Amino acid sequence: MHPISKAIRTQVERTNEMEHSQPLFLSSSFCFDNAEEMRAAFADETDDNIYSRFSNPNVQEFVDRMCALEGTEAGFATASGMSAIFASFMTFLKQGDHLISCRSIFGSTHTVITKILPKYGITHSYVDAGDISTWEQHITPNTKMIYLETPTNPGLDVIDLKVASELAKKHKLLLNVDNCFATPIAQRPADFGADLVIHSATKWLDGQGRVLGGVVLGKKELIHEIYLFCRSTGPSLSPFNAWILSRSLETLEVRMDRHASNALYLALQLERNERLNWVKYPLLPSHPQYAVAKAQMTNGGGVVCFELKGGIESGRKFLNALKMLSLTANLGDTRSIASHPASTTHAKLSEAERMAVGISAGLIRISVGLENREDILADIMQALEKV
Template identity: 35%
Template sequence: MSEQDRTAVGFRAGLEDDAQWLNDLKRRRNPGPRSVHHRAVDPSLGAATVAVHGGTYEDPVTGAVGTPVFQTSTFLLDDLSYSAFERGATRDVPIYTRYGNPSQWSVQEKAAALEGAESALVTSSGMSAIASTIYALTNNGSHIVTAYDVYGGTYNLMREDMPSAGREVTFVDSTDLAAVEAAIRPETQLLFFESLTNPLLKAPQLRAIADIAKRHDALLVVDNTFLSPVNLRPLDLGADVVVHSATKYLNGHSDVTAGVVAGSRKFVDRVWAQALRFGGTTEPLACYLLERGLKTLALRMRAHNDNAERLAAFLDGHEKVLAVHHPSLDHYPHQHLREDVLGGYGGMVAFEVAGGDDAALKFCSALRIPYLATSLGGVESLVSLPFNTSHCSLTTAQRASIGIRPGLVRYSAGVERAEDLVADVARALETI
């Protein structure tokens, strides 16, 4: 096989055909996967530039500026395909869309560049990304440390599925470094935390947690859904792998369900293999929509960041609001986040209205601009109440134990005009 062919199936120079022992093998994975037609950009460029150009498939036949939709389930086999099978590099050659597709590669290349990662993987949902990552990076008999207040789907996976899969899980307060370190055992393989929690926007000290993980030979996985790589890059803070529900900010238009995993090629290849077995493939049209959404990520995040800060500033001190949870406020308890963020804090604002849950329901019903719906990160503002949606399975006492008190509202600020959102919230507050 020529050196050019070796590179095409994902290996750098140094693969020894006559190697007799494992320590003779000198092959190293390339970044990617990507084809020669996928545009690779310098990740040190600005996020707006990377978001537009990273990963674009520059079609050699038509010269199309946008990435085509490779709406196919399978590809013709050739010598390169057979070499990929032989050398364990089937992720690097289009063979079958469950294994990989140029539409997927475009999204992955863009996401990897935005996160400053060597490789990325796109999956069928955020939970597919999370489950594939956790299963791939742990094994039977291992131990995981995570937070009490992770996303509900993650919590259920940790609590219900991990024990039956032979993984023990310890839940801690992610903002208590002593508790995080105290929870680690000799068999701990993985620490899983969120860069900003739902719904109270707590911010773990990721740099310190990464140091703890390294001291104990464990991996740190960070769910960066609430901030996006425009606002925070956990890999730069010491995390090993980053996951996203790409349904949210990365896509940004409430019309795609997808997930993303980013990190070193070594780790992402393992997650890819696990995702293959789970069947968490993202189909090509969804990849097209996700890549299109990613192109405006930096622009959208500026609007989300600004709108949320404007809302938080208005709500803070309002006579009908008991508490506001947002990192831009001076009384926010996790001030270290200001040293880590790149652009802002995302579009989420959590606040407690006077009068409890009944008053919160009345407030939401009086709003005219946001949709009363779950999810977040779309161009349109959304509002929901944790007590009857994301945390409805918890008792009142359990919600209180993690800081969710009656009257808590979760507001996802979209990209509408800030003055309109503030005026709408002010008018709705007057009804309670």
């Protein structure tokens, strides 16, 4: 069965209930018929639900559907994308270990790597997302993991997953991939050898800006370790949010097809605009890693970024001139969103740190929505005229 069909039909195939859609299980705990049944559940001899902090039918349905989409054996859902990322670090890294990460990553992930992990004696090296050939020289005897985003946030660098996987296997490292921007519709990192795949389900997976959520996916033995860490530390996805996210996955493919086609159209039109220094989109032929993107992605996702001439003041004027696009701290919505990373998502980075990952003062990130593409383009064009 195709992964999309499997994901959509998972609940119906997995249960034999009368409801066509999985009902909500908002209980904090679950009852047992007798002492032996309860003992077996706590001994992990059965798959019975015990306590919704770590086992709940709605959460499991969401995980099962994500496993079908990503082609992984198992998964564990968390309260947010950042809790999924943090859990993946703290489960497999300990004092004295070393992490390699691409330099271009989400601002909060940068904070975790540079400010929080050092408190536990975990060091890191940042590498250039655009030049994977230099990564090996940063590997030390203490290196345990390679972490990357592809495409990166917000610069949209594309990293060759096959090469990254080969490097990780050569040195017996875990390859941990944030697949949030691409979604499993555009690329499946596990197919290229990734050990762990992470999503902020808050973004494209939900797709309507309604709930927070995250998930870590991978091989059973690795996810079991994630499960043990999260079971005790408690970054739980709520059953209601899981129920919402499961419903959202049923339309993920058709939504991402529209997001991606709108985004490519927008990128092609904006590339000719004289008010911009450059435009970037993974499947735009001018993208530096266009060949890699074509090889590992079936579409370019829903994010377009460009650089305004005039720096930070131009960025503010552009945002203030928009009439239809939303200004909000999110992406992956049905509605198009514009953001200025230098003053929002990556504001806590120093200017030098921002420039090192390609976040200039005039960089604008557009999360392209499902509106008519001409309306999206028209709003951006009229705002550019006021810069």
